[in-house]
Amino acid sequence: MRQSVRPHRVWSWLGIMAGLGWTAARVSVPAIAGAAINQINGHGGHSLAFWVMVLLLAGVFQAIFTGLRRYAAFRLALRVETDLRMRLVAHLERLHFAFHDEAQTGQLMANANSDIMQVQNVVLLIPLTIASTLTMGAVIVLLVLRSPGLALFALGALPLLQISATLFSRRMFPIGLAQQDALAAYSGVVEESITGVRVVKGFGSEARQVARLDVEAERVYERSIAAAKLRAWFLPLIDLLPAMGLVGILWFGGHQVLTGHLNDGDIVAANFYVLMLIWPLRMLGMLLGQIPRAVAAAGRIHDVLITEPRIANAAHPVALPADGPGELRFEAVRFGYRRSAHPVLDGLDLVIDGGEAVALVGATASGKSTVARLVPRFYDVDAGVIRIDGVDVRDADLHEVRRAVGIVFEDTFLFTQSVRENIAFADPEAPLERVRWAARLAGADQFISDLPDGYETLVGQHGYTLSGGQRQRIAIARAVLADPRVLILDDATSSVDPSKEHEIRAALGEVMQGRTTLIIAHRPATIALADRVVLLDGGRVVVSGTHDELLRTNAAYRAVLARAEVDEITGITELNATAGD
Amino acid sequence: MRGQGHWSELLPEETLSRDEAQRVLRRLWRMLKPYYRSIFVATVLVVLQAAALLGGPALVGYAINNGLPHKHFKGDVGVLDRSVVAYLVLAFAGFVLGRLVTMRIARIGEDYLRMLRATLFRHLMGLSMGFFEREQTGRLVSRMTSDIDALQELISQGLVLMVQNVLLFVGAVIVIFVLSWQLALGVIVIVPPVYFASRWFRRVSNEAYLAVRDRIAVNMSTLQESLEGIRVVQAFAREGEYTQKFHGTNEDQYQANLRTVKISARYFPAVEFTGVLGTAVILGFGGFLVHRNLILIGTVAAFVLYLNNLFEPIQQLSQFYNVVQSAGAALQKVFNLLDTHASVVERPGAFDLPSGSLGIDVDHVSFSYTTDGETVLHDVNLSIAPGERVALVGPTGAGKSTLAKLMARFYDPVEGTVRVGGCDLRDVMLSSLHRRLCVVPQEGYLFAGSLRENVRIGRVTATDADIERALHALGLYERFAAFPEGIDTEVREGGSRLSAGERQLVSLARAALADPDILVLDEATSNLDPGTEHAVERALETLMVGRTVVVVAHRLSTAARADRIAVIDDGGLAELGTHDELVHAGGRYAALYESWVTRR
Ligand SMILES: Nc1ncnc2c1ncn2[C@@H]1O[C@H](COP(=O)(O)OP(=O)(O)OP(=O)(O)O)[C@@H](O)[C@H]1O
Numbered sequence A: 001m002r003q004s005v006r007p008h009r010v011w012s013w014l015g016i017m018a019g020l021g022w023t024a025a026r027v028s029v030p031a032i033a034g035a036a037i038n039q040i041n042g043h044g045g046h047s048l049a050f051w052v053m054v055l056l057l058a059g060v061f062q063a064i065f066t067g068l069r070r071y072a073a074f075r076l077a078l079r080v081e082t083d084l085r086m087r088l089v090a091h092l093e094r095l096h097f098a099f100h101d102e103a104q105t106g107q108l109m110a111n112a113n114s115d116i117m118q119v120q121n122v123v124l125l126i127p128l129t130i131a132s133t134l135t136m137g138a139v140i141v142l143l144v145l146r147s148p149g150l151a152l153f154a155l156g157a158l159p160l161l162q163i164s165a166t167l168f169s170r171r172m173f174p175i176g177l178a179q180q181d182a183l184a185a186y187s188g189v190v191e192e193s194i195t196g197v198r199v200v201k202g203f204g205s206e207a208r209q210v211a212r213l214d215v216e217a218e219r220v221y222e223r224s225i226a227a228a229k230l231r232a233w234f235l236p237l238i239d240l241l242p243a244m245g246l247v248g249i250l251w252f253g254g255h256q257v258l259t260g261h262l263n264d265g266d267i268v269a270a271n272f273y274v275l276m277l278i279w280p281l282r283m284l285g286m287l288l289g290q291i292p293r294a295v296a297a298a299g300r301i302h303d304v305l306i307t308e309p310r311i312a313n314a315a316h317p318v319a320l321p322a323d324g325p326g327e328l329r330f331e332a333v334r335f336g337y338r339r340s341a342h343p344v345l346d347g348l349d350l351v352i353d354g355g356e357a358v359a360l361v362g363a364t365a366s367g368k369s370t371v372a373r374l375v376p377r378f379y380d381v382d383a384g385v386i387r388i389d390g391v392d393v394r395d396a397d398l399h400e401v402r403r404a405v406g407i408v409f410e411d412t413f414l415f416t417q418s419v420r421e422n423i424a425f426a427d428p429e430a431p432l433e434r435v436r437w438a439a440r441l442a443g444a445d446q447f448i449s450d451l452p453d454g455y456e457t458l459v460g461q462h463g464y465t466l467s468g469g470q471r472q473r474i475a476i477a478r479a480v481l482a483d484p485r486v487l488i489l490d491d492a493t494s495s496v497d498p499s500k501e502h503e504i505r506a507a508l509g510e511v512m513q514g515r516t517t518l519i520i521a522h523r524p525a526t527i528a529l530a531d532r533v534v535l536l537d538g539g540r541v542v543v544s545g546t547h548d549e550l551l552r553t554n555a556a557y558r559a560v561l562a563r564a565e566v567d568e569i570t571g572i573t574e575l576n577a578t579a580g581d
Numbered sequence B: 001m002r003g004q005g006h007w008s009e010l011l012p013e014e015t016l017s018r019d020e021a022q023r024v025l026r027r028l029w030r031m032l033k034p035y036y037r038s039i040f041v042a043t044v045l046v047v048l049q050a051a052a053l054l055g056g057p058a059l060v061g062y063a064i065n066n067g068l069p070h071k072h073f074k075g076d077v078g079v080l081d082r083s084v085v086a087y088l089v090l091a092f093a094g095f096v097l098g099r100l101v102t103m104r105i106a107r108i109g110e111d112y113l114r115m116l117r118a119t120l121f122r123h124l125m126g127l128s129m130g131f132f133e134r135e136q137t138g139r140l141v142s143r144m145t146s147d148i149d150a151l152q153e154l155i156s157q158g159l160v161l162m163v164q165n166v167l168l169f170v171g172a173v174i175v176i177f178v179l180s181w182q183l184a185l186g187v188i189v190i191v192p193p194v195y196f197a198s199r200w201f202r203r204v205s206n207e208a209y210l211a212v213r214d215r216i217a218v219n220m221s222t223l224q225e226s227l228e229g230i231r232v233v234q235a236f237a238r239e240g241e242y243t244q245k246f247h248g249t250n251e252d253q254y255q256a257n258l259r260t261v262k263i264s265a266r267y268f269p270a271v272e273f274t275g276v277l278g279t280a281v282i283l284g285f286g287g288f289l290v291h292r293n294l295i296l297i298g299t300v301a302a303f304v305l306y307l308n309n310l311f312e313p314i315q316q317l318s319q320f321y322n323v324v325q326s327a328g329a330a331l332q333k334v335f336n337l338l339d340t341h342a343s344v345v346e347r348p349g350a351f352d353l354p355s356g357s358l359g360i361d362v363d364h365v366s367f368s369y370t371t372d373g374e375t376v377l378h379d380v381n382l383s384i385a386p387g388e389r390v391a392l393v394g395p396t397g398a399g400k401s402t403l404a405k406l407m408a409r410f411y412d413p414v415e416g417t418v419r420v421g422g423c424d425l426r427d428v429m430l431s432s433l434h435r436r437l438c439v440v441p442q443e444g445y446l447f448a449g450s451l452r453e454n455v456r457i458g459r460v461t462a463t464d465a466d467i468e469r470a471l472h473a474l475g476l477y478e479r480f481a482a483f484p485e486g487i488d489t490e491v492r493e494g495g496s497r498l499s500a501g502e503r504q505l506v507s508l509a510r511a512a513l514a515d516p517d518i519l520v521l522d523e524a525t526s527n528l529d530p531g532t533e534h535a536v537e538r539a540l541e542t543l544m545v546g547r548t549v550v551v552v553a554h555r556l557s558t559a560a561r562a563d564r565i566a567v568i569d570d571g572g573l574a575e576l577g578t579h580d581e582l583v584h585a586g587g588r589y590a591a592l593y594e595s596w597v598t599r600r
């Protein structure tokens, strides 16, 4: 935090200086008022008009300085907040997939929003508190000079105010946390019920969700009441304690006046001072209470900031050979996700020549998507090497690798942008012709033109609802437009209907010209796009060959594609087809 | 994956018109009916508390005037001491009353919020599928969360303070006029400037504050989207651009914030100066009145103390304006949601489906999603016998999923009837239908939690043994038990720790656990390898023997296994028959199948 404040030291000094001026003007007001009262009461001195003018002058100074000090303090705090958020976000953008797999978006959002606010609050309170502390010191000195006894009665109760404010904030901290937890659990139920409403409705489990929500709403209620109980002690107390000071002044001061030791003006001035101290003391209490919260928040932010991106650029990146054919080579690759007991991939060897198209076939959860994710270095292998055109991907420039590899994920993510911007993601400057070209190759041009605003139609989370097949095709177009030397299609045709498959196949054939392509698919028609098929099983490539070869010779391959059974059903048709020839 | 979308929902921040605000408040007041008694008691307490707070300065003035010496008066210890004791009593009474007020208001408010949360959610869960398909997840979530939170702020603090401040202000005005009307008239002079400054501040700061909310919403939704799409961003090496984009929105947020600071850096000096001005007026004019023997010095002292009670309320009230404004806007959105009626409702006297095997009759059904939109289905007739297995195939956008949704009564047909087990779905109890009929969609949403809990969605009352039995029945138990934490593995939101196929297997296990009489699979196996798909389907078949199954599939190998195949094209039933019949008939299906098998 100190580090974030340093570049803006000017503002913190300005804030403190203005705070000093403000303090001086402010504490002079009661003194002047007291003098004026004494004058009214016939104790002589300067004329009343004089005191009134002095008072107004002090008012002017107070006004100027309060504006300055507020401006300086807020400006500093906002600057720190903004910079810190920028640092955090820039860091998050660079963090590796494995981090994002485990992190929850909601949590990261909270880091960037409420956690940073907590830190901001403290930064804001510091200069304000410095001014407040000065005010307090000045008031104490002035009152003691006037009458030590009066000072004792006036201010005796006030430390209690600060103590109880601190105590309140401290006690409130865990209760507030518990309240936040309850609210988070509550909104968790809301979010999943709404996001998963298809499932909830499909299984008729509305009643269960309602019951769960009632439990969470009840918990929110209980915790809020607990917070209210604490508030119900504190809020009246901050009215009571200064009132005790005023009572003390009246009693002690009154008797002193009766015995002729003090004047009425002293009582009024002391009253004034007490009222003046209420806010600074509360503020100090708030700050003391805020600090543990801010420390916890800063800790959470720090945890993210010290997480080193696990996938980072090599110190001296090797350039990929220009115009390389895109040869892709897996050598004895081993990889496992953090939590899995066995590696997902173990001893994977595979060479895909430049320009070759290979279909990767394997059972559910055999690790096909994992293979796909290793190529653009979303994760690093545990052992072995992956090379593109002979260069270990870990030695190459990360961005260069990722630009060289275009991937279509199995679950499509589209941004809340126009169709055009989504397709032109890799190159926002791309002219519309090029975007249309990519869309055409992905078999998407037709339906996009039929959308309400054509290529400018907003899609994504908050946009026009596209069918699964249409979304997939936009994602394919996005990868095509990037013009990568290696193209990876991870089950990218699962929602495409068979009648469209022809078109897409023809178009994809064109895309794959001169590129290395890795196709993950379950459908024969898509597999047929490839020059060669490899079967993934037990974390390694077990067999390689053409689709027909493998169907004939390999039982495991037949099992994955369920050919044995299909043959039974299609037996008749095929007989007919042969008979007709 | 989760519906964090409510950030962008904050965007179009509308201010309520006076009329709307009144309507919303009136409705809120009606909803508070059960609490009227409690609110009355609270109001009495608040009035008493304000009186206790206002009594203090008057006592100080009284003690100075009648207890302390001035000019020809020597002072009276008795009056002084009695005043001190009275003040002490008032202060403690104020404390006790304050506690009571805070607690009572909190109970009313929190109780109301709990009721609102529960009512709103019940209402929401009762709304039809059509509503959820139209609305954005994020918006609905924010109705239940941030909008209610905005109310909470108003209820837990705003209301008491507002009432209290009004009372304090009015009370202080009355008291100072009683003490000395001449001086009171003098002091009142400072009220207009404060009032107008506060009004200016309210207006300008409200705009600035809305702008801040707006910028925060933009900034946070930018961040949210780049986090949700982080894999795509990194895959296309566009982190730099996204960081840059965020830099822009982040600085916008800073500028908007800075504007509010500039406004208050103008307002607060004015207010503080007016405060000193007020003191000056009291002393100058009060001194003049004292010299004229119109008032006593203690009255001047009391006025100085009351000045605070004139100022703070005006200031505080103008700050509450923001709270009230956003709470009003939030409340209006909540009410609008409560006013949305479910389009699919259970009619009174709806009955249970008959027991035993159920068939489905789609009888001259036409349907469109919107009243003026194009017809998605026209005049579809399809009879599915109890225990039959029918596949729906056809091109994208033909209406297959729509037909499946009509069978589950997610929507009602515009024309025609859907009957299950011979009963018009509109006469059937929804709970009964959903117990007997399950739809498994392609994207079977996984909730954060263990695999086991995710399967349990299928039937809430299922025991652990039931769940394991269902997994065994589909041949999935070994697969999931092999995970390090077995079927208690935490799957994370959206099931991000599982492969795409594994997620679909979990959905299928839910269906097996639910064990319905009719099962509708809408591309529920599209990510499975054909081998696994086939094995799971076989298992389901055995499990569901004698039950009715409707499958929507793009893979013809899946469709081919059905008893009959219905080809849906352009919203109508194009062909219907067994696989062999359709292949022999040489129509659309035959052509599709032709291309499917020659590519094997
Ligand atoms: N919630 C909705 N609101 C408005 N229109 C919709 C909605 N859902 C679907 N549609 C439209 O209705 C038509 C039929 O859609 P449906 O989802 O039934 O197609 P489908 O045959 O299942 O296609 P696919 O093979 O892509 O799943 C499409 O034109 C689609 O755009």
Ligand SMILES: Nc1ncnc2c1ncn2[C@@H]1O[C@H](COP(=O)(O)OP(=O)(O)OP(=O)(O)O)[C@@H](O)[C@H]1O
Binding pocket: A101, A337, A338, A339, A340, A344, A362, A363, A364, A365, A366, A367, A368, A369, A370, A371, A410, B496, B497, B498, B499, B500, B501, B502, B527, B528, B529
């Ligand atoms: N982010 C992750 N964290 C932990 N485990 C994972 C993660 N992603 C996948 N796994 C596990 O790794 C294994 C391989 O997953 P992968 O997604 O590569 O399978 P797949 O072959 O693509 O399967 P599918 O055909 O179902 O998509 C699975 O058992 C899966 O549960």
Ligand SMILES: [Mg+2]
Binding pocket: A368, A369, A370, A410, A491, B499, B500, B501
């Ligand atoms: Mg996969």
Ligand SMILES: [Mg+2]
Binding pocket: B400, B401, B402, B522
């Ligand atoms: Mg569909």
